[in-house]
Amino acid sequence: MNKIRSARIAIVLALISTQIGVSKAIAESLDPSLDVSDKDAHSSVHGPVSDQVIAEQRQNLAKNTAGKGFGPQAPRDIDSATGSNSIAFNAAPAYSQMNLCNIHFHKNAEHKGGEFTKYAGNGDGHGYLSG
Known part of the structure; x- marks a missing residue:
C-alpha cells in the first residue's frame, strides 16, 4: 500500500512540475518581456x-x-454573503473523477x-x- 501511495505522490509532483513549466512557457510565449x-x-x-x-x-x-464588472481579487473573503454573481454551481464530482x-x-x-x-x-x- 505504501508503494502505491508513494507512486501516486510522485505522479502528482511530476504533474505539478509539468504544470509550472507549461505555465512559464505559455507566459513567455505570450509576452517574451515577462520575467517568469x-x-x-x-x-x-x-x-x-x-x-x-x-x-x-x-x-x-x-x-x-x-465599469467592467471586475477588479482586484484581494482581499478574498469567502465568508461574505454579498456579491452580484447569480450563477449557481453544482457540487464538484469526486476527486477521482477530476483532472489535475x-x-x-x-x-x-x-x-x-x-x-x-x-x-x-x-x-x-x-x-x-x-x-
Missing part, C-alpha cells in the same frame, strides 16, 4: 518599491477595470484567514515579496 524566472532569482534583482509605485498601480488598476490542473501556491497570500495577518510589504512591483 524563479522567485529567488527575480527578487535578488528587484527590491521593495515605494508606496508611490503601489498607489500608481492601484490607480491604474481602478481606471482599467472601471492549475495547482499553484501563494506566499504571503492576501486571502482572509488567521494565517495571513502579517503585512509582508510592498514587494517589488511585479508580484514578488508582497502581501
